[in-house]
Amino acid sequence: MTGYKRVLLKLSGEVFGGGKVGVDPDVVQGIAREIAAVQRAGIQIAVVTGGGNFFRGAELQQRGMDRVRADYMGMLGIVMNCLALQDFLEKMGIDTRVQTAITMGQVAEPYIPRRAIRHMEKGRVVIFGAGMGMPFFSTDTVAVQRALESRCEVVLYDKSGVDGMYTADPKLDPTATKIDEITYDEAILQGLQIMDQTAFTLASENKLPMIVFGMAEEGSILRAVQGEKIGTLVHP
Ligand code: UDP
Helix, strand or coil, X not given: CCCCCEEEEEECHHHHHCCCCCCCHHHHHHHHHHHHHHHHCCCEEEEEECCCCCCCHHHHHHCCCCXXXXXXXXXXXXXXXXXXXXXXXXXXXXXXXXXXXCCCCCCCEECCHHHHHHHHHCCCEEXXXXXXXXXXXXXXXXXXXXXXXXXXXXXXXXXXXXXXXECCCCCCCCCCCEECEEEHHHHHHCCCCCCCHHHHHHHHHCCCCEEEECCCCCCHHHHHHCCCCCCEEEEC
């Protein structure tokens, strides 16, 4: 069982809201506890949060809003999740830094990749917010980009509701079976889709492994980063 030294965790916005709009402090506290355990185990960790519990640009567009403006609203929503997570981590005695792709000096540092690496080396949890700072992207893609730029060995995707990748959508197809391990080429060949294609392609092209899992079980993040087989490992 080989563990990782530096990892990036992508949390969907949905998980912050506990299925509702806004932030559920009890849920965020639980997530913070899991991240704190990783940091205390001496593993460097950065987090990218989603924002679907507030706004998704594409959804607002369908309801008549301009896509670009709606996407910026989405990115601002993400920052609220970052601050909630930061709050609970700091209460647990974990040093954190939020770095946002849209500058907002009063609440966060700007995104400075080399500084983010330095923070992690010092044992701080870095939370990347406001997505890429650009409309038309998803935070799944941001997670791969930030993981690559900050030299993380693996990107972990929490996909609430499922515990990994399946041969088909388990909610629709009762014969679907869970995949423990797969290569990018096989996944693409089989047309398996669990996240946006840009993210998948970027990770594949740059040979960044990913673990797709669900956080339903307590301690699953720590176990995954320590090398236990949890969820689905997608590798080059
Ligand atoms: N977003 C964006 N650019 C980015 C990242 C996010 O425009 O680089 C916007 C987009 O509108 C998206 C929203 O922020 O719908 C929330 O992010 P996402 O949908 O990825 O969150 P999740 O589904 O992970 O909760």
